[in-house]
Amino acid sequence: xxxxxNLDIAAPIAPTAGAAPVHEVVLVVDNMHCGNCMxxxxxxxxxxxxxxxxxxxxxxxxVSIRTRGAASAIEPFIVTLADKGFQAKPLVEAxxxxxxxxDANLLxxxxxxxxxxxxxxxxxxxxxxxHAGDMPASLQTLxxxxxxxxxxPAIAYAGTPFFASxxxxxxxxxxxxxxxxxxxxxxxxxxxxxQTVRGxxxxxxxxxxxxxxxLLAGRGLDQxxxxxxxxxAENLLGRRASTATAKFADGSIRPxxxxxxxxxxxxxxxxxxxxxVDGRLVAGGASLDEGIITGESKPRQVGVSDIxxxxxxxxxxxxxxxxxxxxxxxxxxxxxxxxxxxxxxxxRYVRLADRAARLYAPMVHILGxxxxxxxxxxxxxxxxxxxxxIAVLIITCPxxxxxxxxxxxxxxxSRLFRNGIVLKTADxxxxxxxxxxxxxxxxxxxxxxxPELLETAAITDADLACAAGLAVQSRHPYxxxxxxxxxxxxxxxxxPEDVIEHAGAGLExxxxxxxxxxxxxxxCDAVDRDTDRAPLWFRCGNQPAVALPMTDQLRxxxxxxxxxxxxxxxxxxxxxxxxAQEVSTAAxxxxxxxxxxxxxxxxxxxxxxxxxxxGHRVLMVGDGLNDAPALSAGHASLSPxxxxxxxxxxxxxxxxxxxLAPIVTSLAIAxxxxxxxxxxxxxxxxxxxxxxxxxxxxxVTPLIAAVAMSASSIAVTLNALRMSIKTQEVPS
Amino acid sequence: MTALAWLVPIALFLGALGLAGxxxxxxxxxxxxxxxAGWRAxxxxxxxxxxxxxxxxxPPGLP
Numbered sequence: 001x002x003x004x005x006n007l008d009i010a011a012p013i014a015p016t017a018g019a020a021p022v023h024e025v026v027l028v029v030d031n032m033h034c035g036n037c038m039x040x041x042x043x044x045x046x047x048x049x050x051x052x053x054x055x056x057x058x059x060x061x062x063v064s065i066r067t068r069g070a071a072s073a074i075e076p077f078i079v080t081l082a083d084k085g086f087q088a089k090p091l092v093e094a095x096x097x098x099x100x101x102x103d104a105n106l107l108x109x110x111x112x113x114x115x116x117x118x119x120x121x122x123x124x125x126x127x128x129x130x131h132a133g134d135m136p137a138s139l140q141t142l143x144x145x146x147x148x149x150x151x152x153p154a155i156a157y158a159g160t161p162f163f164a165s166x167x168x169x170x171x172x173x174x175x176x177x178x179x180x181x182x183x184x185x186x187x188x189x190x191x192x193x194x195q196t197v198r199g200x201x202x203x204x205x206x207x208x209x210x211x212x213x214x215l216l217a218g219r220g221l222d223q224x225x226x227x228x229x230x231x232x233a234e235n236l237l238g239r240r241a242s243t244a245t246a247k248f249a250d251g252s253i254r255p256x257x258x259x260x261x262x263x264x265x266x267x268x269x270x271x272x273x274x275x276x277v278d279g280r281l282v283a284g285g286a287s288l289d290e291g292i293i294t295g296e297s298k299p300r301q302v303g304v305s306d307i308x309x310x311x312x313x314x315x316x317x318x319x320x321x322x323x324x325x326x327x328x329x330x331x332x333x334x335x336x337x338x339x340x341x342x343x344x345x346x347x348r349y350v351r352l353a354d355r356a357a358r359l360y361a362p363m364v365h366i367l368g369x370x371x372x373x374x375x376x377x378x379x380x381x382x383x384x385x386x387x388x389x390i391a392v393l394i395i396t397c398p399x400x401x402x403x404x405x406x407x408x409x410x411x412x413x414s415r416l417f418r419n420g421i422v423l424k425t426a427d428x429x430x431x432x433x434x435x436x437x438x439x440x441x442x443x444x445x446x447x448x449x450x451p452e453l454l455e456t457a458a459i460t461d462a463d464l465a466c467a468a469g470l471a472v473q474s475r476h477p478y479x480x481x482x483x484x485x486x487x488x489x490x491x492x493x494x495x496p497e498d499v500i501e502h503a504g505a506g507l508e509x510x511x512x513x514x515x516x517x518x519x520x521x522x523x524c525d526a527v528d529r530d531t532d533r534a535p536l537w538f539r540c541g542n543q544p545a546v547a548l549p550m551t552d553q554l555r556x557x558x559x560x561x562x563x564x565x566x567x568x569x570x571x572x573x574x575x576x577x578x579x580a581q582e583v584s585t586a587a588x589x590x591x592x593x594x595x596x597x598x599x600x601x602x603x604x605x606x607x608x609x610x611x612x613x614x615g616h617r618v619l620m621v622g623d624g625l626n627d628a629p630a631l632s633a634g635h636a637s638l639s640p641x642x643x644x645x646x647x648x649x650x651x652x653x654x655x656x657x658x659x660l661a662p663i664v665t666s667l668a669i670a671x672x673x674x675x676x677x678x679x680x681x682x683x684x685x686x687x688x689x690x691x692x693x694x695x696x697x698x699x700v701t702p703l704i705a706a707v708a709m710s711a712s713s714i715a716v717t718l719n720a721l722r723m724s725i726k727t728q729e730v731p732s
Numbered sequence: 733m734t735a736l737a738w739l740v741p742i743a744l745f746l747g748a749l750g751l752a753g754x755x756x757x758x759x760x761x762x763x764x765x766x767x768x769a770g771w772r773a774x775x776x777x778x779x780x781x782x783x784x785x786x787x788x789x790x791p792p793g794l795p
Contacts, residue, residue: 035771058768102763108755115751119744139736146740 022052025065025074027088028235029081032061037086044084045077060231062091091234103227106220109158113213116154117206120147121706124206128703137199144196144203151205155189158212161219177357177398180364184393185211191390202387207394207705214713218403221410226426228413233424233649244276245269247320265323269314277310277323284319285505287476288312299477301520311625311644315476316501351427352677353405357398364396371696384698391695394705396688404680404716411724412673419665420656421638428652431636432670434617438565438663439608439630441622442576442586445640446558448658449623451477451550453485461491463546467538468493470507470518478536478550479507482518514541521545552582554589561660562590568667571616575604577626604630621663623647638663676723680716687712 029041038056041063045054052066065077074090081088123143130140159182166182169175188204195202246256247266258276261267266282269275275288287299290312299315302308308321368389375385413423423429443449453459468486471479472493486493496509496516506519517524517539524537526545534547555561565572574595576583583597596607608630611618620627620634623643631637631650639651648654655662691708694700700708762769 035768035774038768038771039775056768057765058771059765104758104763107758107763111751111754111758115747119747122743123740150744 021068023067025067025077026091027063027065027074027077027081028061028091029056029063029086029088030061030235031086032056032058032063040084041081041086044080048076048080059228061235063088102220103223106161106216106223109161110213110216110220112154113158113209113216116150116158117209117213119150120206120209123147124702124706127203131201140201141196141199144192144199144205147203147205148193148196151189151209152193154209155185155212158209158216159185162212162215175358175361175365177353177361177402180361180368180393181211181215181397181402183365183368184208184390184397187386188390188394191386202702204390204394204702204705207702207709210706210709211394211397214709215397215402218406221403221406222426225406225410225413229424229426229428232422232654261323263323263325267321267323268318269321270318273314275308275310275312275314275321278325279308279321279323281306281308282320282322286319287315289315289477311646316474352430352674353402356681360396360398364393364398367396367692367696368392374696375698380698388696388698388700391698391700391705392692395691395695395700395708397709398684403713404684404720405677407717407720408673408676408680408723411720412669412676415724416653416666416669419662419669421653421662421666422655423653425652428636429670429673431617431652432619432666433674435570435619435636435667435670437571437573437611437616438619438621439573439575439611439634440592441624441627441630442574442583443552443578444623444642445621445627446574446586446590446660447552447554449552449642451481452553453481454549454551455485456547456549459546459548461489463538463540464489465491465494466496466511466516466540467518467548469495469511470499470509470516470538473499473507474501478548479518481550482536482548511540516540554586555658555660557659557661559590561664562592564661564664565667566591568664570667573611575599575607575622575630577604577624601626601629605633608633619663619667622651638666672723676720680719683715683719684712687715 032038032041038058041056042054045051045063045065050067050069052068054063054065056063078088078090123146127135127140127143129135162178162185163182165176166178169179185208188208192203192205192208244256244258244261245253245268246261247253247268253268256265261277267276267279269286281302281304283304285301285303286308287301288308290300290309307324310325371392372385372389375388376382380388409426409429412429416423416429440446464482464486468483468491471482472495473479483493494511496511499507499509501507502519502523505523506517508515508517508519510516517537519537521534521537524539524545526537526539526547534549536548536550537545538548539545562572572592572594574583574587574592576586576595576597577599578597580597583595587593587595596603599607604627608618608620612633612635617635620631620637621639622628622631622637623640625644625646627639628644628647628650631639631647637651638653638655639647641648641654641656643651643654653666655666687708691700691704694704757763
């Protein structure tokens, strides 16, 4: 391991002759929100030596740094940004490729289709008005030829994504939406070319190109939403801890890559570190926050030869562990495996537009074929019959499905985004709309996930001042709670002298000649050793020990959110890994009748599966590592941004802030999006009911086709955009 | 009708100009960060890529 940390993911970019090679590093900076943040980040980085340039992409929440010279470690960048108050983390290498939200390839095709559609329309309008006036046939033919000259190459270029997808579907023996689209466009173009050669009036170049333009716009919006979700998911991946501190046989202590850890290796864990692998404690005592795995709110005391798990957080330290598994084999991976299995069920979800397409595509073909055969039988000749059939294909072309649903979803996603809810999967919005049951985790989800001192009259200001003075020395959540309580009471903490930490027991110091102790009941020699009453005690000199009971505070709007969900008809349940007493208290306070305590991850999955096989659609809201498999198992899932990385990765959406209201907001916006999509289907259906009979009867001229198609596309888009204007429908 | 002989090419040329502009903007990465671009337009601080203002002729803060 030659480098200080194995984090240098810098890739060399085309080294120019003579000059030092340029490297590029991409960091994820989640808390950039505005132009000021952007400028601060760029300027701070550009002041560093070797940095050639730093450019922020605010949409992607990433900054790309170009350095000149040897590939430098990224640690200095992260430290520099941390000084300015930004949390940066490296991006996983594979994700660094794409930066833009829009697919440039689709946009280029959209631009070409737009150019062609506008110019052909210019000539088509002239031809149509010429029908009423005195345009000579020769001029009309000239315009048709000019249209053909623009349309044919434009269709060949802009239509490629549809043609390719249709060919794939047909090769696999399936029908998708692109089959009728390709058939309609290609038949219309070929027929129009034929009619142009013959000098006829039935030319559909404008319809074919405009169709492609609308469809490409829809596809572009759909792709933009997926890209945004994928980029949010990639940003989360960057958070995985990737180094650990190893102690070698010769006594030296060096950082190693997590993937290089082998069983038997000695690792040093400092307070605040996340354990990289499962291991056995070999030296020191520690207190571990295992909430991430068990959901238990109380830290666990571990001593020599106890087994500790990857993903738990050391609250005191340092201590040494001996790895008993490789990183890939630890409990963390076991949880990941459970998640993958649970996720497969969700992978089978079929999106609304695709479900509609399954019905729609065969119907379009049957209608087109029926029209052709009907006119042939009626003796109209193959030309007239084919023209009518093409008109049917053009009229039924699925603009509503292809444009309106993506438009609705983009508007809904950006509304969620404004409310601090980041969607990570593209179809999550549709799944959220189908939810009827909400299952919540307790620790960290209903509650803030950090202990607070339960104020009692027995705790005097003087005791609290002294206890807080001891507590500031420790990173233990109970210690933080004491410091917080002292601040709330406005008590100035009195720092004792020569404070020492007894691992796994507590803190000791001297104040005014008296020995003061803060720690377990045993450590403080409490008279009644009822540790259930309080996990933390304080003793000053010879006075009796004072109990410092702790509670995990509910989120400020927990009860209000539950009431709002109940009022909207959702069934609510708590599924917690914590003990029955804690869970029942939380359930009673928030007014939830149904709760299950002491649930292991498998049991959580089993409960959710049981609910879903009973016909319910479950929204899982959770934050701990133990919730991750359940988050994957639910029909949809949410997690707070304070959740563990793996839970945030498992969840469909992540919400920010200390409030639970985003649950209500996201469900409401998802339902509204669904309502809008269905409305748009209705608009499209109404338009088809009106024009398909006309087309089948052979009355749809190129002019009517153009007007009807544009009108319906604009109608559904406007209906989608209406959602971003109306704000009163959704509580936020 | 002879007007068409030059009007149609001009119309097509102007349209093609717009298309070329769009393709150029796309290629130069102007669609990669739509949120950030809005803020950059408001950024007054002199960027390295822009020529610095002649402070003697046009001191900052004075019109």
